[in-house]
Amino acid sequence: MSADSKKELYIVGLGPGARQKMTQEAIDVVEACEVIAGYKVYIDLLKPYYPDKEYLVNGMRQEVERCRLALETAAGGKKTALVCSGDAGVYGMAGITLELATEFPEVDVHVIPGVTAALSGAALLGAPLGHDFTVISLSDLLTPWELIERRLAAAAEGDFAICLYNPSSHKRHDYLQKACQILLQKKSGDTICGITRNIGRDGEEKRILTLDELLETQVDMFTTVFIGNSQTRKVGDAMVTPRGYRRDNA
Amino acid sequence: MSADSKKELYIVGLGPGARQKMTQEAIDVVEACEVIAGYKVYIDLLKPYYPDKEYLVNGMRQEVERCRLALETAAGGKKTALVCSGDAGVYGMAGITLELATEFPEVDVHVIPGVTAALSGAALLGAPLGHDFTVISLSDLLTPWELIERRLAAAAEGDFAICLYNPSSHKRHDYLQKACQILLQKKSGDTICGITRNIGRDGEEKRILTLDELLETQVDMFTTVFIGNSQTRKVGDAMVTPRGYRRDNA
Numbered sequence: 001m002s003a004d005s006k007k008e009l010y011i012v013g014l015g016p017g018a019r020q021k022m023t024q025e026a027i028d029v030v031e032a033c034e035v036i037a038g039y040k041v042y043i044d045l046l047k048p049y050y051p052d053k054e055y056l057v058n059g060m061r062q063e064v065e066r067c068r069l070a071l072e073t074a075a076g077g078k079k080t081a082l083v084c085s086g087d088a089g090v091y092g093m094a095g096i097t098l099e100l101a102t103e104f105p106e107v108d109v110h111v112i113p114g115v116t117a118a119l120s121g122a123a124l125l126g127a128p129l130g131h132d133f134t135v136i137s138l139s140d141l142l143t144p145w146e147l148i149e150r151r152l153a154a155a156a157e158g159d160f161a162i163c164l165y166n167p168s169s170h171k172r173h174d175y176l177q178k179a180c181q182i183l184l185q186k187k188s189g190d191t192i193c194g195i196t197r198n199i200g201r202d203g204e205e206k207r208i209l210t211l212d213e214l215l216e217t218q219v220d221m222f223t224t225v226f227i228g229n230s231q232t233r234k235v236g237d238a239m240v241t242p243r244g245y246r247r248d249n250a
Numbered sequence: 251m252s253a254d255s256k257k258e259l260y261i262v263g264l265g266p267g268a269r270q271k272m273t274q275e276a277i278d279v280v281e282a283c284e285v286i287a288g289y290k291v292y293i294d295l296l297k298p299y300y301p302d303k304e305y306l307v308n309g310m311r312q313e314v315e316r317c318r319l320a321l322e323t324a325a326g327g328k329k330t331a332l333v334c335s336g337d338a339g340v341y342g343m344a345g346i347t348l349e350l351a352t353e354f355p356e357v358d359v360h361v362i363p364g365v366t367a368a369l370s371g372a373a374l375l376g377a378p379l380g381h382d383f384t385v386i387s388l389s390d391l392l393t394p395w396e397l398i399e400r401r402l403a404a405a406a407e408g409d410f411a412i413c414l415y416n417p418s419s420h421k422r423h424d425y426l427q428k429a430c431q432i433l434l435q436k437k438s439g440d441t442i443c444g445i446t447r448n449i450g451r452d453g454e455e456k457r458i459l460t461l462d463e464l465l466e467t468q469v470d471m472f473t474t475v476f477i478g479n480s481q482t483r484k485v486g487d488a489m490v491t492p493r494g495y496r497r498d499n500a
Contacts, residue, residue: 155384
């Protein structure tokens, strides 16, 4: 970490929730910062460990405002951490903040990576992302649904293992079903899939099922979904995508 | 962690190299294990911190043997950690070990995720993976080159941000060039790309360039390559893929 005279903002990925899942670097950065900014749920996870920090807390839809506030705070001379769940960059706030940061040339912005749900959910299931994979969000809040469909079709065409973020919400309860229908045009109904829920938190759950079964399954917004490639197998109670396509790679 | 009577093997992702990049969970697991197994380079990173562990070290091409040895050691009653760089599952040893573990039903196998190069390299560059992305390895050691080509074409077709692992080796010095040629059939030569090298280690480097420039660039096996989607921008000295396709998402 650099001298106190510098104005610094750290965008920190916390991982899947529990402090134990943070990297040592993320822990060091949070400890070194005077101000912690973030969405209420993540702040509530940190506060018990760091009761003496200054906290900037706001709601879910106020992300651009939160980034700006964090930049202003850093520009004011207080070393600031803007925290988000999972990784700082994967559907995270690193991008928006770097764009806004052009208005604050005096602030050095550092991105501190974290374990995104694709990795933490995969570890819970076994090794579903052991070979080439795609990560696709089913949220059409900022992305046209047509593009999401095109990406699902491309992922199936490439026989990628697939990890789906935001598979459902109150308004989009049938999106996972729609996604499965697109994938089933190219993939077998027997394809091994996995569901993880509340990764790294109370009520952590996992389930392995086929793509045909996934089509009939209702999930919520705390769920991350994994869809195997043509080689993915159920091994004991684990979901495993082998690292290769040759027989000697068992 | 569970009672000592249980036979346990942990497959641990160390992240991009430095101990600071490990998760707290990975640090706790390594500290709690009696035996650490792994490839020489990663063992050398851990040894200074844990001089009193029993180490099982072997070479790069002996991975199946290493997994079996780790399982045998755990089955013998010694709590064992099998460590790998990055994440334990992404082209890592979790899959092979889970497959071999069916021969050792008395051993509980746990996968501990870590920060894979797609995330650590992305953080170094800014936020290149801020929207849907694919991870593709250019190594054809275990995968037919035709399938790699098909995946590159599908990734371009879906306008994914792309992260390339193993972009080069002594025998495959022109693979990145071949990959760029496939991508250029669907993507603009002006597409913003990024290169990271020796992430989290001495000699860490990054560079932002266009896809046309990447085509002419020689990289080595310590490099991770990022190729933007159609919305990816250079913002200051950062590579940023916005989280959405709508104008109000800045």
